[in-house]
Amino acid sequence: MILKNQVEWVLHCCAILAGLPAGKYLSTKDLAEFHGVPKEYLSKALQHLSQAGIVESTLGPSGGYRLARPADAITFLDVVEAVEGSGRTFACNNIRNNNPCRSADHCDDKPCAIARIMWQADDAWRESLKSQTLSALIGTLEQEVPADLWTKSANWVLAKT
């Protein structure tokens, strides 16, 4: 069980988009170039973000993507679920039903105890992702990324808009 590359890619893309001047868009091509990832495949991931309402796009020249909400209203969970789907990471197939000792009409009133524990862990994972917003990430990056690299990157992006 491992998350897709696309999750890493779009998280980095969101970090860039968060620094974009209001009203400006950044194209998939530029985002792909900046991160050194295949443009067309990254595009697929961004489409998912768009469908999830995290980013919005515009067509035509000078088109591209921008955040659809302020960065403090976008959590990591939003982004991860947009790409990975919001389904549970543990699927219960109710194999307890195959128990040869069960009568045919037996009916359980609760989900399988094993599944409940696995889902509980899943919830903990989601809660943790939910507690982290994009703006918190930007704050961390501002502190940690060297100032010259930070401004150079900002200018690189600005030149593309």
Added chain:
Amino acid sequence: MILKNQVEWVLHCCAILAGLPAGKYLSTKDLAEFHGVPKEYLSKALQHLSQAGIVESTLGPSGGYRLARPADAITFLDVVEAVEGSGRTFACNNIRNNNPCRSADHCDDKPCAIARIMWQADDAWRESLKSQTLSALIGTLEQEVPADLWTKSANWVLAKT
């Protein structure tokens, strides 16, 4: 991202093995029959448990598996990691290195901030799994499974040893 079927299977198997009389083994064949899953593929999963030191096996007739430790010393995390591996669920490929603004000799002193947040969520998931032991599961099952099904199943297992 979804966990393997094998995780569900071996968790159920562990629950059965926990109820085994001391010193007795239960064969893969019986475990597979009880849960209605393919014997040979289940065997692969149990081998992983064996390598992880969670269960131990013996060869020959009346051979099979039993728990290697008391049930309260086996956590869900132990079992899940035995099957899924103990690696992170988020792989950081350091795509920040592809930033065209970086000088070639630039070196980061910390892991990527995005990866750190994802790993933090991963830790929360693992912590949750770690807090649940096999014996706690047995306790829940004893309460929730109807008494007649519970004893019938126990006798079914007993008859196989």
Added chain:
DNA sequence: GAGAGACTACTCGGATACAGTCTGTCCGAGTAAATCCGG
């Protein structure tokens, strides 16, 4: 100089291809208990 039309650069969505993982099967080697057989 203004307006209509052509052009361009981008997103969007579908089709396709390839690789890797998950799921499942098959079989041979090794092992330990049970059984058999000769003395």
Added chain:
DNA sequence: CCGGATTTACTCGGACAGACTGTATCCGAGTAGTCTCTC
């Protein structure tokens, strides 16, 4: 009745195959700015 040989029932490990998912590429359709051309 005893001890060694054989059989049996199991695990272990590798090889293999099919299905599904993840990764990636390509292309056509649609769209919004920009440019050009004509009047």
